[in-house]
Amino acid sequence: MFDLKTIASLGIRRNILLNPGPSTTTDTVKMAQVVPDICPREKEFASMMKELRSDLVKIVHGDLEKYTSVLFCGSGTLNIDVCINSLLPEGKRILIVNNGAYSSRAAEICQYYGLPFLDLKFPENEQPDLSKVEAALKQHPDIALVHTTHHETGTGILNPIREIGALAHKYGAVFTVDTTSSLAMRPIDIEKDNIDFCMASAQKGLMAMTGLSFIIGNRSIIEASAHYPKRSYYCNLFLQYDFFEKTGQMHFTPPVQTIYAARQALNEYFAEGEDAKWARHTRVFNAIHEELDQLGFRDYIQRDLQSGLVVSVLYPDDPNWDFEKIHDYCYQRGFTIYPGKISHTDTFRLCALGAIDAPDIHDFFRVFREALGELHVTTPIIYKEN
Ligand SMILES: *Cc1c(COP(=O)(O)O)cnc(C)c1O
DSSP: OOOHHHHHHHTOOOOEEOSSSSOOOOHHHHHTTOOOOOOTTSHHHHHHHHHHHHHHHHHTTOOTTTEEEEEEESOTHHHHHHHHHHSOOTTOEEEEEESSHHHHHHHHHHHHHTOOEEEEEOOTTSOOOHHHHHHHHHHOTTEEEEEEESEETTTTEEOOHHHHHHHHHHTTOEEEEEOTTTTTTSOOOTTTTTOSEEEEETTSTTOOOTTEEEEEEEHHHHHHGGGSOOOOSSSOHHHHHHHHHHHSSOSSOOOHHHHHHHHHHHHHHHHHOHHHHHHHHHHHHHHHHHHHHHHTOOBSSOGGGBOSSEEEEEOOSOTTOOHHHHHHHHHHTTEEOEEOOOSSSOEEEEEOOSSOOHHHHHHHHHHHHHHHHHTTOOSSOOOSOO
16 A cells, blocks of 8 residues: 555546546545556455455445345446346336436437337426326336436436336336436435335445446345346346355456455445435536626526536627637646536536545636637626527
C-alpha cells in the first residue's frame, strides 16, 4: 500500500469528471491498482473476491442467505445483457418499462437475442404510468421478467422502482433493475424496493475503476435459472454464479488490478457511510442547480422528478453557444462535461457522481463562466420560449 505522501509526490492531476461515469476517484483507489503481480487463481485472490461479493450485497442491505452478487469482467451494459439473456424461461416474455436510452438498450438486447418482449414506452421526461404497466402485465400473462432503469442517466429522471417491482411481483414476474447510475449513491434496499436483481459497474457509484461489473440478486432465482435456455456462453448468470460458488473464482480471467481498486473503494464507501455519501452527492447536485440557476440555464427534467445525480441542461437559444468549444475549454482546465442523450432535444449533462464535493462545482463554474465569456454567450442565458 502507498501512503498519501508517496501518492502526492507522484503528482497525479485531479480531474473533475462531471460526465455520468467513470467518475473522479480518490488517489488511494487509483494507487490500489499497483500491486505485486499475482495469478488470480490463487486462494489469496479468491478470498478477496468472496469478501467483495458479500460487501456488494451489504450496499443494498441484502440478507446474505437470500441474496448474492456475481462479478463479471466488462462494462455495465454487460449486466443488462446477462440478466436479460439468463433469467427468461423458455416460452416467456419480457416487459421493458422504458422512458429512456438505457431501457431502450435493454429492448435492443432482447431484439439481438430474439426474445419475445414488450417495449412499453413512455415520454423521456415523464415517469412511467403505473396503470399502463399493470394493464400490460394483465394483458400478457406470459410476462416472466420485468426490466426497468432506476435512474435514467440519459435524462436524470428517477423511476418508481418500488412500485414497478410490486406490480411485477403481483403478476408473478421477476424484477430486474438497471441501477448502474444510482447504486452506492442513492440508498437502495433490495428487499423493500422489491428488487430481484440490480446491477452496477465499479466506476460509477463505487468510484472505482472501469472493467468490473456486478449483479446483485436473489440466489434462488439464479438457481432456478439453471434450467433456462443458455443463450450466451460468456454472459450467463447461472454459469458464472455456479463457478463462483464451487471454486470462489470467476469462470474466466478477472480484471485483477481493477478488483484491487474496487476492494479499496468499498473500504472507502463503508468508511464514508451510506448517508454521508448520499448527503455529499446531494451537496454537489444542489451546487450544480444553484450555479445553473444563477446563469439562467433550464433543466430538461422537472426538478422533483430528478434523481439527484444528473442534470440535463437545455442548450440556450444563442447563436454563440457551441458545446464542443465549451467542453474543450473546460477539459483543458481539468473539468469534463458531457453531451446529452435525449432523442429530440439538445442538452448537455452535469453529474454529481464521484469523489467530489460542492467546492469542486464552484471551481468548475468559474471556468465554465470564463468559457461562456470567451464565446460571447449572453448571460443570463437566452431561451426563445418562456
Ligand atoms: C453507465 C450506465 C450503463 C453502462 O454503460 P457502459 O457504457 O456499458 O458502462 C448502464 N446503465 C446505466 C443506467 C448507466 O448509467
